[in-house]
Amino acid sequence: xxxxxxxxxxxxxxxxxxxxxxxxxxxxxxxxxxxxxxxxxxxxxxxxxxxxxxxxxxxxxxxxxxxxxxxxxxxxxxxxxxxxxxxxxxxxxxxxxxxxxxxxxxxxxxxxxxxxxxxxxxxxxxxxxxxxxxxxxxxxxxxxxxxxxxxxxxxxxxxxxxxxxxxxxxxxxxxxxxxxxxxxxxxxxxxxxxxxxxxxxxxxxxxxxxxxxxxxxxxxxxxxxxxxxxxxxxxxxxxxxxxxxxxxx
Ligand SMILES: [Fe+2]
Numbered sequence: 259x260x261x262x263x264x265x266x267x268x269x270x271x272x273x274x275x276x277x278x279x280x281x282x283x284x285x286x287x288x289x290x291x292x293x294x295x296x297x298x299x300x301x302x303x304x305x306x307x308x309x310x311x312x313x314x315x316x317x318x319x320x321x322x323x324x325x326x327x328x329x330x331x332x333x334x335x336x337x338x339x340x341x342x343x344x345x346x347x348x349x350x351x352x353x354x355x356x357x358x359x360x361x362x363x364x365x366x367x368x369x370x371x372x373x374x375x376x377x378x379x380x381x382x383x384x385x386x387x388x389x390x391x392x393x394x395x396x397x398x399x400x401x402x403x404x405x406x407x408x409x410x411x412x413x414x415x416x417x418x419x420x421x422x423x424x425x426x427x428x429x430x431x432x433x434x435x436x437x438x439x440x441x442x443x444x445x446x447x448x449x450x451x452x453x454x455x456x457x458x459x460x461x462x463x464x465x466x467x468x469x470x471x472x473x474x475x476x477x478x479x480x481x482x483x484x485x486x487x488x489x490x491x492x493x494x495x496x497x498x499x500x501x502x503x504x505x506x507x
Contacts, residue, residue, distance in 0.1 A: 259305070261475065262415050262467065264394070266309055268302035269294055270472070275301050277327050277471050280422065281311055282413070284392030289318040290335060291411060291422045292471050293377075295327030299334065316340045318391035321379070322424030322471055323405040324348040325445065326359050332377035341380040343389060345400055347447075348407025349379040357446045358405065385409075401426055401460065403453020404441035410460070418466040421480065426456070428473040429483050437474075438486030440494075454491055461488035 259267045261280070268290075270278025277294040279302045288311060294302065306312045319335045321344040322328055329352055336342050344352050351358035355376025383389060385400035397412040404425050411422040421427075430437040440457075443450065465480035476483055 260309070261469065261477075262418065262420065264415060265413075265420070265469075266305070266311065267469075267475075268305040269298040271474070273301045273305070278469070278475075279331075280469060281306065282392050282394055283311065283314065284394060286314060287317045287392045288314045289320065289391035289394065289396070290316050290340070291320045291469075292322050292424075293319055293329050293332040293335065295330040299331045302331075318343055318381075318389070320344075320389075320391075320396065320411055320422070321348065321352055322411075322422065323408045324351040324359050325405065325425065326375055328424070328471060329359065329377060330375050332375075336377060336380075342377055343381040343383055343391075344379045345383050345385075345398060345407035345409045347402065348405050349382045351405070351407075351447070352377055352379055360446075383409075399459075399463075401456035403449055403456045404443075405445055406447050406449070408441075408456075415467075419464055419480075420467040420469065421463075421465055423468050423470045425471055426460075427468055427483060427487060428470050429468065429476050430473060438483045438490050439473075440487060440490060450495070454495065457488045457491050460484045 261267050264283045266281045268279040268281055269275045275297045277298050279294040279298055280291040282289045316335050319340045319342050332342050383398045387398045389396045399410040401409055408426050413420045425441050428439045430439050468476040468480040
């Protein structure tokens with residue numbers, strides 16, 4: 259599905275699969291954001307065919323982070339010539355295919371320890387790097403916590419500030435703070451302290467469009483979700499407030 263000019267969603271909740279893969283189109287090439295997991299690749303291939311994207315070579319695949327449902331198809335694209343991009347920390351776990359890659363959450367309880375994936379990483383990015391791919395510039399904003407190398411990728415399209423948010427951000431509209439939700443905390447390298455610092459960092463980011471790897475996209479005023487995530491952490495991660503503890507004699 260066409261999300262914005264040059265940005266296509268290839269798989270994910272809207273397609274009945276787990277991870278949202280995106281294609282960013284240049285003049286004669288594609289960059290893929292999110293390698294996806296089981297079931298995503300077949301749907302992504304069909305979506306690319308539908309939108310006439312199959313004829314373009316994929317030059318880069320951006321790995322949002324190292325959990326298995328985000329790297330399973332990386333090797334497929336690399337064998338076709340794509341460069342694999344990951345951020346330091348997760349670049350190591352993507353290559354190692356170790357415990358950091360395996361999701362142990364209840365949602366993923368069918369995953370066994372034998373179900374591991376790994377892939378060589380060609381570009382090890384760090385905070386602030388700008389990587390040119392498919393005639394667009396992707397800026398890396400390192401936001402550790404969910405995993406050590408989790409990050410946002412920033413893109414400016416049609417004057418809109420767009421972030422690919424991986425698993426860091428997930429919106430679910432209909433409850434408080436317009437549905438801001440915090441990232442899953444069950445990974446072996448999850449670090450709440452680091453994640454809180456990352457939430458502080460994103461709380462004041464200007465943002466229009468948020469494109470997460472799971473769940474709902476946000477097509478306007480994305481900054482409200484980012485701000486809401488920080489507020490949610492402030493409220494949920496601390497002990498009872500003074501007012502709650504105070505007892506009248
Ligand atoms: Fe994840």
